[in-house]
Amino acid sequence: MFNAMFVIVPIFIGIVFIFMIAMIASPKLRGKMMSNQFKSIRYMMEESQDDLAKLSGTAVGIKKQILDENEDALTDIANKEAKIKSVGIKSAAKAIKEGLTETDSIYCKHCGSVIDNDSKFCKRCGKEQ
Numbered sequence: 001m002f003n004a005m006f007v008i009v010p011i012f013i014g015i016v017f018i019f020m021i022a023m024i025a026s027p028k029l030r031g032k033m034m035s036n037q038f039k040s041i042r043y044m045m046e047e048s049q050d051d052l053a054k055l056s057g058t059a060v061g062i063k064k065q066i067l068d069e070n071e072d073a074l075t076d077i078a079n080k081e082a083k084i085k086s087v088g089i090k091s092a093a094k095a096i097k098e099g100l101t102e103t104d105s106i107y108c109k110h111c112g113s114v115i116d117n118d119s120k121f122c123k124r125c126g127k128e129q
């Protein structure tokens with residue numbers, strides 16, 4: 001009994017070791033093992049196809065029920081959010097418009113270079129504004 005164990009266990013460990021070395025060394029073997037993984041996933045999907053369909057059907061049903069039961073509250077929330085967003089967009093648009101029109105600079109009447117709007121003489125050509 002013990003003698004048999006002393007033979008079988010080292011042989012088993014040896015086989016596992018050789019298999020691991022082969023897995024590391026051979027891309028082809030690794031590919032085959034990975035391909036087996038994909039096959040097993042495919043079998044699993046096929047086996048549980050009905051369950052998956054039932055599950056997604058239940059999820060859709062629950063979502064629909066929640067939406068039906070809370071339609072008024074959800075509509076109210078959506079409207080309020082839209083209102084808040086529109087206020088934000090309006091103030092952003094106003095800020096952009098002000099940024100575009102409000103300016104501290106003017107153009108020189110004589111040479112056209114940009115000068116401060118309160119300067120009396122052009123910095124570039126020196127002529128009076």
Ligand SMILES: [Zn+2]
Pocket residue numbers: 108109110111112113122123124125126127
């Ligand atoms: Zn000028």
